[in-house]
Amino acid sequence: MKRVGFRWLARGSCRHSEAMTIRGGSRCSVDFPAMVGVIHHPERGILLFDTGYDPAFIAETHSFPERLYRWTTPVSIGPELEWRQWIAAQGVDPADISGVIISHFHGDHVAGLRHLAGLPLYCARAGLDNLRRPGRFRRVRQGLLAGLVPPACDEQAQFFEQAPEILLPDAFTPFTSGRDILGDGSLLAVELPGHCPGHWGLALRTQDDRYLLLAADAVWSARAIEQRRPPPRLTTALLGDTPMYRTTLDRLHQAHVRNRDLVILPSHCAQAAARFEQGGSDGN
Template sequence: MKMHILDGGRLRMRKRIYVPEADKSEAIELPVIAVLFAHETGYVLYDTGCHPSVSDDAEARWGKLAQVMTPIGGHSANVIDALAELGLSPDDIDVVVNSHFHPDHCGCNEFFRKARFICHEAELASAKSDGAEMQGYLRVEWDHPMPMQAVGEGHDVLGDGRLVTVALPGHTPGLMGLLAKLDSTGDVLLVSDAVSLRRNLDNDEIPRNAVDGDALLKSYAKIRRYEAGGAMIICGHDDAQWQTLRKGSDGYE
């Protein structure tokens, strides 16, 4: 099995959301990460990044959310183009695992019409709840006719123990990481926005966009246990880490 890091877009946000001591006016640029697994039995995609249209007109798709989470217009990369660079199309993807249903993580879901989707059961319930749009759940991004399987902790995606879900609530009620077991690299834990910036994990910082700080601290502790066991942790939006990762066709085995 091979793991490919894909460019799912780029955002600008207020730095103070993630860094407590940052000035109110200071901004931070955040990469949007998706990850493809080329498994012997098919292709599995973890998150689908931003919809291609938001590079040109984010407000048309995201509404007021685009004022808080602003795509960088000159950065037009998206998961569909990233897959094309690997010689793949959305129809080649067998399974999509959504970490959560915020639009920078499921924006291209609509293109994967032949895939089956997996999310955490608590996340699906949150996305369907009253007032969900005020929490960043936009139906245009996640509510599609493709089959959606809601799972809990420890779901074995392909049945061989090499891709297993890990519940990491706090940022959202049902945020879900994915533990990958690679032959040469070893264990890799994709944590999405459970750890947006590595410093949040290192300093037990609770970002302002977390819905449950106590749950997030417990998720931090859980992630540290995986790391202590040798797992490589890939954060959701850490630009310093992004610069060090091999991307595209230069994958991990």
Template sequence: MIDDISFYTAGCCCQLEAFAVKGGKWRKKQFPALFAVIKHRNVGNILFDTGYSDHFHSATNTFPNKLYRWTLPVQLLSNEKAVSILSRNNIKSTEVNHIILSHFHADHIAGIKDFPEAMLHALEAGFRQIQNQKGLSAVSKGLLKTLLPVDVASRMQFIDTAQKCVLPKWMAPFKFGYDIFNDGSLMAIDLPGHALGHMGILVNYKKPYFLVADACWDRKAFQDLKFPSKCVNFLMVDVKAYTKTIQQLHELHCLNPDLAIIPSHCEASINEILNL
């Protein structure tokens, strides 16, 4: 059972608005990196993603990883990383028991090392990919393996080893999810296309939240079917699946206009839910 959920951002990157949404302006825009802190009555403090942290800077000091920070310049003050924000909210780094990872891009995993006690939860395909890719090939996919702690394998639990569960009818066209803690509180839902093993979570709190990570960068994608520029298609692992995922989110949004569907880098969506 979820007792509380809070939303924060840990840093942001700067890129052209036109890349994120077709028809957007050709000017630089900040894309904040969202993370959520979920208090679960039985399993304790859970993070959904981590945003950026100082580890991102040390991981991108040398080539080829440096190409990542050149392509996506990151802004992060030391008091903006997740571990600092939690400390201000009286949560010690060792009191984070679980981190659910939407996928393994650096802006979602950079803070893992700051939470040494946390069990990690992700889909297996994403983890296998970051483990197996090296050098330029890894960086070109937004993967920086050095952000993973040395004991990552022993702390990792694959969400998709569990049996798929049927989602409530109002989540149509999404039919199945993985019940992460076997109590219906947090359902992981496949959102393929953006990266291997990319997923979102449905948080069954007083008001449900569907955290969709990078299924789209801007909510206009699922609200108005305004897709990102085709020139960023190369960033997607599967453009066809990415498009289908957005169409499914659009269908869900049309059937449930009040459901909070939150992409991880959409400033407008984040500003509505942010805890400062």
């Protein structure tokens, strides 16, 4: 795999009961950061993996029924998360961003897309199609806010399902293949089904020679992977497909056990993010 630079940065957070994200978890509310991957490609410039929260999320959840989303998962979005201020704080020139990769279309992963609407969007056709289906109540129940994804994004979409399928390095076993979204072997989309329609992760190799699997919301925490502890059925049935979710969790657990140098980064796990930031090879 061609090596790329990578940073894993929080952009906003939400609070909800830990028990809804892992079987046997505490009923107390826990902060869940929304992580954004900043990928420095040697030829393509900067690509983002998801966008985290954005003030647009507050505007989009002002009215009912979308406001239910904000009620059930209270969100923290400070003024420092305004797009121009946040991106400048990361030392990124917006002109250097060449595309955005979306793991899935839940609001906490796409809230910043309006700032990137003219750029190539790499995503799953199944996820975008599901977002565009009618029914506001249905969308809110599934964590979808269609207004966060401008129509211009649809026009720029390049779908994972249509990218060439190639073999993954052994470091990702039992995941064996991915979709080569740039055509150079650097960024391989890996389907991680169950959380919602069109849910994918991303496999990459960093410049310091670490293999990473960005797992998005296939799990909410590294602990869930280590202990094979899925969310309660209520959570997975509400958002997606429980049997598929648990099969994906089993495969992530196998990857963790077999490949101790593989870093698996869920999108909402502060502990895994901190270990990665500290340079630990075991991101799980």
